[in-house]
Amino acid sequence: MKEAKEIYIATYDEILERIRRRYSRGARSKIASLQMVHDILVSSTEGTEELKGLLRDLHPFYWRLIEIEFERAKIESSLRCVSKARYVVRKMWEKYRYLVMTLEGREGRRAYVEGRGRMMSLFRRCRQGMALLKNLVIFLQKLPEIEPNAPTLILAGPPNVGKSTFVSNVSSGRPEVANYPFTTKQVIVGHADHEGRKVQIIDTPGLLDRPVEEMNVIERRAVAALSELRGAVLFLIDPASTYMSLDRQIKVLEGTLDILRGRPLYVGINKIDLASEEQLREALERAEELKKRGVVDEVYLLSAISREHALRVMRDILSRVLPL
Numbered sequence: 001m002k003e004a005k006e007i008y009i010a011t012y013d014e015i016l017e018r019i020r021r022r023y024s025r026g027a028r029s030k031i032a033s034l035q036m037v038h039d040i041l042v043s044s045t046e047g048t049e050e051l052k053g054l055l056r057d058l059h060p061f062y063w064r065l066i067e068i069e070f071e072r073a074k075i076e077s078s079l080r081c082v083s084k085a086r087y088v089v090r091k092m093w094e095k096y097r098y099l100v101m102t103l104e105g106r107e108g109r110r111a112y113v114e115g116r117g118r119m120m121s122l123f124r125r126c127r128q129g130m131a132l133l134k135n136l137v138i139f140l141q142k143l144p145e146i147e148p149n150a151p152t153l154i155l156a157g158p159p160n161v162g163k164s165t166f167v168s169n170v171s172s173g174r175p176e177v178a179n180y181p182f183t184t185k186q187v188i189v190g191h192a193d194h195e196g197r198k199v200q201i202i203d204t205p206g207l208l209d210r211p212v213e214e215m216n217v218i219e220r221r222a223v224a225a226l227s228e229l230r231g232a233v234l235f236l237i238d239p240a241s242t243y244m245s246l247d248r249q250i251k252v253l254e255g256t257l258d259i260l261r262g263r264p265l266y267v268g269i270n271k272i273d274l275a276s277e278e279q280l281r282e283a284l285e286r287a288e289e290l291k292k293r294g295v296v297d298e299v300y301l302l303s304a305i306s307r308e309h310a311l312r313v314m315r316d317i318l319s320r321v322l323p324l
Contacts, residue, residue: 001062001140001141001143001145002145003054004140004141005141007050007051007054007140008047009047009048009051009130009134009136010044010045010047010134011130012123012124012126012127012130012131014044015040015044015045015123016120018040018044019036019037019040019120022036022040030100030108030109030112031097031100031101033112033116034093034096034097034100034112034115035097037116037120038089038092038093038119041085041119041120041122041123042090045085045086045123047137048083048086048133049083049086051079051133051136052083054140055075055079059146059228060228061146061148061224061229062140062143064220064223064228065143065187066139066140068221068224069139069217070135070139074129075132075133075136077129078126078128078132078133081125081126081129082126082130082133084122085123085126088122089119089123092115092118092119092122093115095115096112096115097115099111099115100112100115144187144188146189146200146202148228148229148230149230150198150199150200151194151197151198151199151200151322152199152200152229152231153200153233153234153314153318154202154204154225154226154229154233154234155201155202155203155204155233155236156204156207156222156226156234156235156256157206157207157235157236157237157249158206158207158209158238158241158249158252159205159206159208159243159244160206160238161206161236161237161238161249162236162270163203163206164184164188164203165305165310166234166236166268166270166304166310166313166314167190167202167203168190169304169305169306169307169310169311170190170192170201170307170314171190171192171201184205185205185221187202187203187204187205187221187224188202188203189203190202190203192314194315194318194319194322195318195319199318201314202225202229204221204222204225205218205221205222206218206219207219207255208244208252209244209248209249209252210255211255212259226256226259226260227259230263231263231321232265232318232321233256233263233264233265233266234268234314234317235256235265235266235267235268237253237267237268237269237270238271238275239271239272239275239279239280239282240271240279246279246282246286250286253267253290254295264297264320264321265295265296265297266296266297266299266300266313267287267299268299268300268304268313269283269287269299269300269301270302270303271303272301272302272303273303273305284299298316298320300313
C-alpha cells in the first residue's frame with residue numbers, strides 16, 4: 001500500500017536513542033536541552049497522526065486483513081495513547097520552559113529534571129502501543145495495492161485447483177505456482193487489459209469446507225477479498241483432485257454464497273487435460289445443477305495452463321459483467 005510507505009513510526013526506544021545522541025554532542029543550556037527533548041518527542045511521533053488519518057479512510061477490505069493480524073481495540077488504544085502524549089507534552093513544555101527560565105540555581109535545575117522526566121514518562125507509557133503501531137505500518141506497507149472500485153475478477157476455490165496458474169496466464173500478477181496445497185498465502189493482485197479497460201485479477205488463498213469461525217489465517221485472507229471487494233468471482237474446481245473430493249469442493253463453493261451476497265459467480269472446471277471422462281461428466285453435472293438453481297451464472301471447461309483457455313474464460317466473464 002503506497003500511502004503507508006510514506007509513514008514512519010518510531011518506537012520509544014528509538015526516540016530515547018535519538019535524545020541520547022543529541023545529549024552526547026556537547027553541553028547546552030537547561031532550556032535548550034528541555035526544548036530538544038520536546039522537539040524530538042513531537043517530531044518523532046508525527047507519523048502516528050498520519051497513520052490515524054490513513055486508517056480513518058481505509059477501505060473495509062484492508063481493515064479485514066488488519067483484523068486478522070491485529071486487535072482493533074489495541075490499535076485504537078495505542079493511537080489514543082500517543083495522541084494524548086503529544087498534546088500533553090506541548091502543555092508541559094510551556095509550563096516547564098517558564099519555570100526553568102524564571103527559577104535559579106537548584107530550583108531551576110529541579111524544574112528542568114522534572115520537566116524532562118515527565119515528558120519522557122508520557123511516551124514511556126505508550127511504549128508497547130508504539131511498537132504495535134510500527135509493526136502495523138510495516139504490515140500495511142506489504143499489502144497489495146488494490147483499487148476497491150476498479151473492474152475486478154476474483155479467483156476463488158479450494159487449494160491447488162489452479163487459481164495462481166490462471167492469474168499468471170491472464171495478468172501481470174505473478175503468484176507462486178507449485179503442485180501442493182496452500183502455495184498462495186496472501187491476496188495477490190495482477191492487472192489485465194480488456195477491450196481497452198484496465199481490470200484487476202485477484203488471486204486468493206485456498207478455502208476448505210468449514211465455517212468462517214474455524215478458518216485459519218490464510219483462509220480468512222481469501223474471505224476478506226470475497227466479502228469486501230466488488231467484482232465477479234470465478235470459482236475453480238479440480239475434478240481430478242487427490243487432495244479434496246468433488247463433494248467437498250462443492251461444499252466449499254456453497255459455503256461462499258453467503259459471503260458473496262448475490263454477486264456474479266462463475267464456475268471453472270479446471271484441469272480438463274488431466275481428468276477422466278467420468279470425472280468431467282460428474283463435475284459438469286454438479287456445476288450445471290447449481291446453474292439451474294440460479295446460484296451460478298455460467299460454467300466453463302478449461303485447462304488454466306493454456307493461456308488461450310484462461311483468456312477465453314476471463315474475456316467472457318468480463319464481457320458479461322462490465323457495462324459497455
